[in-house]
Amino acid sequence: MRTIRDRLVAALTAEAGRLLEANRPAVAALLETECLRLGVAIATPAVDAVTKRAQIHIAIAAFDDATGGDGDGLRLARELAARLRADARGGGAALGVIDPGPGHERLAAAYPRALRLTGTARAARVAEGPRNTIVRHVPVKVDAVMETNPAAVRAEADLRQTETRLEALRELVADAQEELGRLEEIPFVRGPSGRRVRQGQAQFELRLARAESRVANLQRREGALAAEENAARERLLVIPQQRSVPVFGEHPLEVVELRKVAKITVRLRLVAGDKTLLDADVTGTAAHDEVIAPAFPEAGIEEDPDDTPDDAAMARDAAAHFAVVAAGRIRAAAEQAARRFLVDARAAERAGRAAEAAEGYALYLLSTAEVASPRRADAARALFDLGGVRVPLRTGAPKDLR
Numbered sequence: 463m464r465t466i467r468d469r470l471v472a473a474l475t476a477e478a479g480r481l482l483e484a485n486r487p488a489v490a491a492l493l494e495t496e497c498l499r500l501g502v503a504i505a506t507p508a509v510d511a512v513t514k515r516a517q518i519h520i521a522i523a524a525f526d527d528a529t530g531g532d533g534d535g536l537r538l539a540r541e542l543a544a545r546l547r548a549d550a551r552g553g554g555a556a557l558g559v560i561d562p563g564p565g566h567e568r569l570a571a572a573y574p575r576a577l578r579l580t581g582t583a584r585a586a587r588v589a590e591g592p593r594n595t596i597v598r599h600v601p602v603k604v605d606a607v608m609e610t611n612p613a614a615v616r617a618e619a620d621l622r623q624t625e626t627r628l629e630a631l632r633e634l635v636a637d638a639q640e641e642l643g644r645l646e647e648i649p650f651v652r653g654p655s656g657r658r659v660r661q662g663q664a665q666f667e668l669r670l671a672r673a674e675s676r677v678a679n680l681q682r683r684e685g686a687l688a689a690e691e692n693a694a695r696e697r698l699l700v701i702p703q704q705r706s707v708p709v710f711g712e713h714p715l716e717v718v719e720l721r722k723v724a725k726i727t728v729r730l731r732l733v734a735g736d737k738t739l740l741d742a743d744v745t746g747t748a749a750h751d752e753v754i755a756p757a758f759p760e761a762g763i764e765e766d767p768d769d770t771p772d773d774a775a776m777a778r779d780a781a782a783h784f785a786v787v788a789a790g791r792i793r794a795a796a797e798q799a800a801r802r803f804l805v806d807a808r809a810a811e812r813a814g815r816a817a818e819a820a821e822g823y824a825l826y827l828l829s830t831a832e833v834a835s836p837r838r839a840d841a842a843r844a845l846f847d848l849g850g851v852r853v854p855l856r857t858g859a860p861k862d863l864r
């Protein structure tokens with residue numbers, strides 16, 4: 463049986479095919495993209511047809527180094543390029559990234575409208591703070607004393623309680639046996655064919671049966687409780703009456719604490735032709751807190767060695783953080799380049815060219831991050847009004863961007 467999702471995907475792909483034949487590939491691409499979000503692998507001819515038009519390309523040149531050799535401009539640029547690609551796969555803006563390095567200028571020339579990103583590493587340092595020695599007092603066993611075992615006290619209390627219950631039950635058994643004996647002493651007449659019923663004999667035999675049943679039930683309970691008493695007595699025999707309790711003291715233990723930090727600052731400049739979209743310093747940081755302590759077997763403490771990362775590892779972590787921060791700034795700035803689709807769409811709508819306007823709104827939605835924004839909301843409403851296509855707007859960042 464086809465699921466609801468399968469039927470929805472079939473309807474979306476059929477409508478996308480119809481729109482593609484009607485020369486409306488951008489709107490069709492939105493429908494194909496929704497199918498992919500549903501987790502269904504489908505052919506995407508419309509997405510393939512409009513990707514080059516909708517995608518905002520960024521040519522990232524190797525960054526300059528003004529730190530005297532402490533900042534690796536090429537590595538920083540490549541780290542940022544990789545982050546932008548990861549963001550785009552996770553639902554970020556549809557950015558095409560032209561890597562720095564060999565062939566960069568040739569590839570950038572193939573995209574004359576690509577945004578140009580340059581940068582200069584202005585500061586890069588790794589520093590280790592002072593090593594602070596502190597004394598921690600750890601508990602250590604210094605003596606032991608004997609005391610009454612609480613487990614033995616509890617076991618003895620259980621035994622006494624069971625004995626009390628058994629004694630009370632035996633009294634009930636004796637009373638029931640005494641009553642049964644009195645009933646059995648009452649004479650009755652037997653005829654040749656069995657008992658001969660006389661006045662009151664039926665009531666007597668019912669009382670006798672009840673007394674016999676009561677005695678049997680009480681004797682069964684007595685046997686079970688006697689077994690419980692024996693088990694409690696055996697438990698008490700195997701539990702030590704005394705136990706050893708450790709006495710703890712404090713032992714001073716010298717511990718070294720330190721903090722290592724790395725920081726890198728890059729001046730980024732993103733331009734579209736002669737228009738500057740971003741010109742700002744972006745900083746990435748990394749920090750590591752280390753505790754170094756000797757082993758102390760008497761307290762069960764293992765050695766905590768010095769695992770402080772080296773300078774190269776700290777620099778890599780700072781570069782990774784820089785890429786995350788810079789990618790967000792660049793995505794926000796690059797969104798300005800996609801506004802031309804929105805401007806053109808609004809102009810076409812005012813001129814009465816509905817199909818052209820719908821394509822422009824669709825291109826804007828395809829070229830910007832999926833996170834809801836006022837402009838994306840306006841474009842989605844206009845697209846619905848013009849073509850009846852409803853585009854869902856996400857209200858949070860993709861999972862790998864949070």
